[in-house]
Amino acid sequence: MSAQAHFRITRLATQLAVHRAFQWLHLHQPQLRAWQMEMLAIPAPPFGEGERAAWFADKFRELGLADVGVDAEGNALGSLGDSSARKSVLLSAHLDTVFPAGTDTVPREEEIGGPILGPGACDNAAGLTALLAIAAAMRHAGIVTAAPVLFAANVGEEGEGDLRGMRFLFERGVHRGRIGAAIALEGAGTSAVVTRALGSRRYRVTICGPGGHSWTDAGTPNPITLLSRGLAELGDLIFPDEPRTVLSPGQIFGGTSINSIPSEASVLLDLRSTDPAQMLAVEREIHRTFENVVARATGSRLKIEMIGNRPAGELAMDSAMLRTIRAVDRHLGFRTELRIGSTDANLPLSLGVPAVAMAAGGTGGGIHTLGEWYDPAGREMALRRVLLTVLDLAGD
Missing domain, CATH: 3.30.70.360 (Alpha-Beta Plaits)
Structure with a gap:
């Protein structure tokens, strides 16, 4: 691990604005749960993510993000920072589930504050909730980054979607050629990071x-x-x-x-x-x-x-992005778990753009079944991990 990266993360984590963001994440776990329950009730089958994308665009506006809208492919977008300054850091989570239209996606709770039950509860409502959490924490703390951060609730990750949301962002949309690094938020867990695209x-x-x-x-x-x-x-x-x-x-x-x-x-x-x-x-x-x-x-x-x-791809072991993640994990007391997987990060990696998929916290199971569940306990530390990584990548 780079000593320079470790010093940079340690200094970043002591900033007052970052502490305000951490405090927001700590105090607003009930709000995150409410967002997750609300979005889960909106079906998002493959090629049918429109209603959930509109919900996200509304939330981005409420949070005060700039340039909010739904693009021609159906991705809900918003940004923080001057988009003309430098290439953006993309933080994304996919909207779609594997479940066909007509599936009952209304979430259930067997006990108050316990696991959330329902199709898509973990994959990828966990990632989508984390996306909103990072945007909200940055706005509340008044954090200003040197590079803009582009938030995307994107379509087309599951099934026959063939990464169509990511393909549009990187190959045809207004942000083509303007994204310098990408993080896809995917499912539960804390220390996992997908660096090899299957x-x-x-x-x-x-x-x-x-x-x-x-x-x-x-x-x-x-x-x-x-x-x-x-x-x-x-x-x-x-x-x-x-x-x-x-x-x-x-x-x-x-x-x-x-x-x-x-x-x-x-x-x-x-x-x-x-x-x-x-x-x-x-x-x-x-x-x-x-x-x-x-x-x-x-x-x-x-x-x-x-x-x-x-497409397949791989983040170089000596990349600046991986050095940042390792430094963040050391600061938070995690052991970095490098994994291989098929995620939205496949597309940018295949184009030579540094990219990973990161876990969004909590625990989950029954993925891609009607018995899917997600327990948000412990989510806060994973969100700190994502936040510090984004802020370092978008920093000076």
Whole structure:
């Protein structure tokens, strides 16, 4: 760890304005819980984050952020500091959940002050609450940074969103080329930081046939059967422990009725690996497997589409950002946990912009299930960690 970074963080943490921000975080834990409960009741399915984004824009305005609005992709944005001075430090949290439209997202409490129960309670209402907390603490304390801080409640992190919110911010939006560092707030925990971006690719495999009646057209190629054969073959593949690689079928679609031979069936596949070359090898195996299955069934047709491509990347171990995080952790008494993951930080890392995903505090579980939960106990220290990191990155 850099002695210079440690000295800088120690000095930063003694500033009166920073202590005011810490005090705000300490005294307003009930407010953070109320915000989290309120936002959770607003559904944010993939490609349906609009209502929650509008709620965030209203909160950004109430907090007194500048340049508040919802951009063309649906990201809710606000900023602190002079955006013309230097490149911004982006602090973001994704709005969307994995749960489809119609899911009951109203949160529940089994005891007052206990865990918050409900879909998305941890992923990513914890990160979104932390985003508001940092903005509110900075405003209350009157903190002015040398570089502007851009706050973004962004769309498109989950499922087929394919990082569309981040892609817009970095590649097409008004902040393109104006972001110098990025922190994505993601889920529960205190000392974890994602510095290695796990690459992933998503595919839609569709098999078509003539269809027909289950009795009178018996023998006609059945797309569901063909799809199942291919999936069974892929399921028997043995991947090496290193580089770690995972291929998972997530959803299957198809069929008209119980007594019909379907004319179409499809499956969504999620491929992840720490090695881009291994991903390409498995991609070739996907094509080979289904092509062979279809070739043996006269009258069937195959279509394989890539519907998502998350780029990989890695924060250099000697980067200034990582030195800052290690210094903050030493100051707060944490042991930095470096992790690999697939987050919104993938996109900036792939573009060469220093980026990490940081935990937003508390504990959670049941991620991506209807039994998801989040306990905010201990959240305050993680928020201090995020605040000190942001302030150092945006400092002189």
